[in-house]
Amino acid sequence: MTTSDENGSNSGQRAMRTPPVVSQQEWETAREQLLVKEKAHTRARDALAAERRRMPWMAVDKSYAFEGPSGKLSLADLFDGRRQLIVYRAFYEPGVFGWPEHACRGCSMVADQVAHVAHLNARDTTLVFVSRAPQADIARLKARMGWQIPWFTITDSFDTDFGVGEWHGTNVFYRDGNRIFRTYFINNRGDEQMGGTWNYLDITPLGRQEVWEDSPEGYPQTPTYKWWNWHDSYVDDAPPDRKWVEVSDAGEAAFRNKPQT
Template identity: 40%
Template sequence: MNVQNHPVVSREEWIAARRQHLAHEKAFTRERDKLSAERRALPWVKIDKDYHFQGPAGELKLADLFGGHSQLIIYHFMFAEGWDEGCPGCSFLSDHIDGANQHLTHHDVAVVAVSHAPYAQFEAFRQRMGWKFDWVSSQGGNFNYDFGVSVRAEDIAAGKATYNYERSDSAEKELPGLSVFYRNEAGEIFHTYSTYARGLDLLVGAYNYLDLTPKGRNEEKIMEWVRHHDRYEKQAPASCCHR
């Protein structure tokens, strides 16, 4: 929308338009609640494979990632072997994890990032970004392939690559996603949900702020303006309270 030639009306006219939009917002909220309930009602798949990961203290199993909680959210962070730094889009999303984690860890939810690269390869990047959340490596196993975020070169060549539950023409071997797991009192683990692509939008709080503004996301291609948070050009403090 062109903000330069935007309609300007009286306060009374604005209130009328806002009330009409509020009705649409409430309808959307009800539909979102319905969708969330539908998501929770999805059937589960029992995890029978013995997945292994590498963390700062050595080898871990999937059960270890729960950290005493019954619910586990795994963010599939794009970081392949040989990369010097993580995907800027995944990093943008990950900038939001620590804030949420302060609360989620007290509400029976663990959040862990998993990448295909060796642990030692992305640990320096994690420290550079200042993140505190747990991040482990799935190198050497099938975890990334089984959950649809890594693609084998032969599958790409054969046109058999899939992403977001559909055949994909992308030549990317690493892609972003999120998977959710539940562990019952008997220690059994179940896969309850996975989402990819635009399904990850809800995790990016900055986008939710932008959606409230006149210019919105203000991008032609998704995340075209996003940089690692230490790569933005330095600007004078914009805070109204700066002294």
């Protein structure tokens, strides 16, 4: 089978060889065969995240300064009182294609995909973007593009020291009292998967912090699903909503009792 336009021609383009059209039963069989591989991929991804949580840490002994909407901040300030910090270095500065109206197209696609940060905050995690653009330009860009992500200006060698002298990259840090540690880093195609809450948590040292995860002894873990909330309804240190616990428990029980194919 090949695809064509409404006139029956391919408009001079090479015909696209599409898969065969089959019955519902054949389609379900093919889907179940692929699902086996997809589940194996999910388990492998979970195992990789577990290994990532056991990565050694690197102490950050150098001081760094950033500019924010209200003035100067340190790297510790970017944590905003939380234990974990994810820093995406977005390529937005003079010389970048699109400047000053736009940031790098790839970095802008990443920003467009970022989920509401309240869910990360509920797991003791802060996400920020940093660039070399002045705050006035960042504020104008955020307003134009509708982005709510905290976004700060790099004023020193932070980007080059952490592997993103140009282009883009995501660094993860952990704060233990006054000490800060670099725990992970991704760039290039690794940044493609970023934006969703789960993928961000999976690159942090504490992970999703749910009881099913394979984490080192003593790591914080809470019952699966129970901490979830509407993004405008999180309350610091509040217990899980009783009604939601009942609903999620019922959903889990129904899934366990459902025949698995």
